Amino acid sequence: MKVIIAPDKFKGSLSALAVCEAIDRGLKSWDASIETVLHPLADGGEGTLAILQNYFELAKIEMVVKNPLFKDITASYLVSRDTAFIEMSHASGLQLLQIEERNCLHTTTYGTGQFIADAIKRGYKKVVLFIGGSATNDAGIGMAAALGYSFLDIDGAVLAPIGASLIAIDRIDSSNRKPELDAIDFTVVCDVKNPLYGPNGAAYVYGGQKGASADTIAFLDLGLQHFSKQVSKDLDHDISVITGGGAAGGLGAGAVCFLNAKMKSGIDFVMEQTGFDNIINDTTSLIITGEGSLDKQTVEGKVIKGISERANKKNIPFAIISGVVKDDELIKEKLQPNSIHSIMELGVTTADAMSNASKHIEFIAYQMIKKYSKSKLI
The missing domain is CATH 3.90.1510.10 (Glycerate kinase, domain 2)
Structure with missing residues (x-):
């Protein structure tokens, strides 16, 4: 199984690379043989x-x-x-x-x-x-x-x-x-x-x-x-x-x-410069992306929008991990992810979600890949 990990930063908590590493740890905790490609992204703004x-x-x-x-x-x-x-x-x-x-x-x-x-x-x-x-x-x-x-x-x-x-x-x-x-x-x-x-x-x-x-x-x-x-x-x-x-x-x-x-x-600029399109192909089983907050701006031109366009075009399933989800139905309708997961759904406080984001993301990634591996559906 080959998984591309390509999130944005979780603003105020983790850099995009740190999010990649937390997701990677979660996946490897379930199955150390999973091939992962860590590809941190940004949307052209701060960071x-x-x-x-x-x-x-x-x-x-x-x-x-x-x-x-x-x-x-x-x-x-x-x-x-x-x-x-x-x-x-x-x-x-x-x-x-x-x-x-x-x-x-x-x-x-x-x-x-x-x-x-x-x-x-x-x-x-x-x-x-x-x-x-x-x-x-x-x-x-x-x-x-x-x-x-x-x-x-x-x-x-x-x-x-x-x-x-x-x-x-x-x-x-x-x-x-x-x-x-x-x-x-x-x-x-x-x-x-x-x-x-x-x-x-x-x-x-x-x-x-x-x-x-x-x-x-x-x-x-x-x-x-x-x-x-x-x-x-x-x-x-x-x-x-x-x-x-x-x-x-x-x-x-x-x-x-x-x-x-x-x-x-x-x-589009960041994906072009970092060669994202060159790493997704027929051997890609799953793309995992994410950002701190999912809302209506996510569908306008953020990292997740760019991932969704490419994943849907190539019929590759993709999942989203976030800190909080504010516009769940809009994102499902416009971006068509296979699943959406958030730290706040774990029942933690905002302060805990921010200060322990790495631990929570790792846990979510572990649970998600466990379910995916068993059913091949996220």
Whole structure:
């Protein structure tokens, strides 16, 4: 029996590799002869660079950048040959702020732009920007400010590159934009399909988790709408309907209009880069995947969605192990897994599920493969 183990991380508990290892222990506890292939994955958002480091030799470049509140921090990005791999959350991520500091009205992607500027200065010709886990809702104007753009109000004063400024932009000045940007091949990798604004846009869907109140969310959404119109006028770009434009607080749309970037599905990019399609074949008996929380976002473009597409196409059974399941019926309908298992179904507390995730995943994997081996049906 050959089993492919290909989960995402369990955020706050285990890395994707640690999840792989826990599942592997569970399978081998039942039958040590099971052939397993551990293939940790990510969806293009926060944590993707850590996944790529499992597969490639990437060099780390450390530098001082501004965090989401313009405070100096030491952060890093990775490089290989002519390509810089930048994870925006390392400079502009929610995890960089204390809970009481989170308010995406006042946060910026400026540090992400500093990463890009440094990569350009060092001569890298390709930049892959992973966007996810952001603390921001500035549509990328912070990033753009670090690359020479200015955003002016009706009086000609330069605005701070934060979410609160979007609604006040009267002119986008690109006269000091770094000319080297035109020679760089930019790819933006993201795991969501939200548009820039509206009920499913950056502010309404993600603003709350970034510290925004209901009134602030409405204000930020108006700012994103205004920004879109200003971009159309000053930069001749229509960013209003870009799939994924609302990713990372609108950084998806900002990367398109400021960097002329190409958008790419996060899970598809990671699977291509790590050669996932090359390891599944007629000898594959089962694929086990998973993530910390299963919900409606899972069916949009997460790791499990990518696994389901490939498994169903090749008629390979796949099972899901998660921490908690929130939208069970939707996931069954859209992704068609053979089975879904969660730690919370074991009757443990949330604290126990988080702190002892490895032990619980190992137990679930053991029980699952025991049942599968006996019946050939998960």
